[in-house]
Amino acid sequence: MNVLQTFSMTDFSKIYLAWRKGKGSRRHIVGLLERGADNNVTFQYLPETRNLVKTEGFIPYFEFQDLDKVYDSNVLQIFSHRLIKSERPDIGSFYDFWEIDLSQAQDKFYVLGKTQGLTASDNFEFLAEYIYHPDIHFLTDLSGLSYANLPKGTVKPGDFLQYEFEGDNEFDKEAIKVMFRGRDIGYIKKIHCRIFHRATETPLNLQVKAVEQNGIIRKIFVKISVQG
Structure with a gap:
């Protein structure tokens, strides 16, 4: 594991997938992305998510339809489509706004957690479980x-x-x-x-x-x- 990966994992190694039915609705934690010691990222839905299908009409993330499966292939590649492209002329301002450490800007797991992966097209958010340290x-x-x-x-x-x-x-x-x-x-x-x-x-x-x-x-x- 290189220095960049080790540092970003000291900030967080878990990102929770949050969802809400619409603006003003209560936020639910529906899934977990976790980066292991081998740097591979897995994704799975939480058990309580099944109830949301019935009570609030929750629809699983398009590429991850099975509520019982632990996904361990191409997880980060799929979720990283939510990130803005690094070639954009305003990328510096974007990184500055979200408090991105530029030495870690190529780490998609880190950037996803720091920016919450927000888009205007759905009601998903990616919330990092931050680990306390003096420079966090x-x-x-x-x-x-x-x-x-x-x-x-x-x-x-x-x-x-x-x-x-x-x-x-x-x-x-x-x-x-x-x-x-x-x-x-x-x-x-x-x-x-x-x-x-x-x-x-x-x-x-x-x-x-x-x-x-x-x-x-x-x-x-x-x-x-x-x-x-």
Whole structure:
């Protein structure tokens, strides 16, 4: 295993596939991509995903239709089609926005986890399970904004946010609630929230990097890092 692969695996070796029925719907964790010691990536659906087919009309990822199979061939090649091409003239800005370490930019598993593999054509997301270390940092967008109904200008790039554990949350016992100046504004996404439970000695910084808004705030992108 080369140096690049070893470093990226210290950030994460697992990426969870998330899905929701539509905007404003609850996010479900439906699958797991895992990179092993041999650097091969496997994919499988989680057992509870079968219920979503009946209750919410979940349709499996096109190339991975079998809910019971462990896929171990061409997994990363298939999922990497969600990544933008490195030849694009704006690729530098894209990497900068998503906090990509340029020395790892050729590592598709790393880039998929860091950028969440978001596309406008479906409701899948790829959420890395980050491993805590003193230099960890990554970008995420807050969930729950469709319920918060925040007016334009509530937060702006550069603002530092606060957080607290919400163990009594009925939907997610790992939930991390995010606030700004005493106002609840959203939640850290599932899976991404796990690093907060591992950062028990040194709290994490939450700083707004970008905001999408018109009359109300649509998205808040937050950089998460260890407090120095």
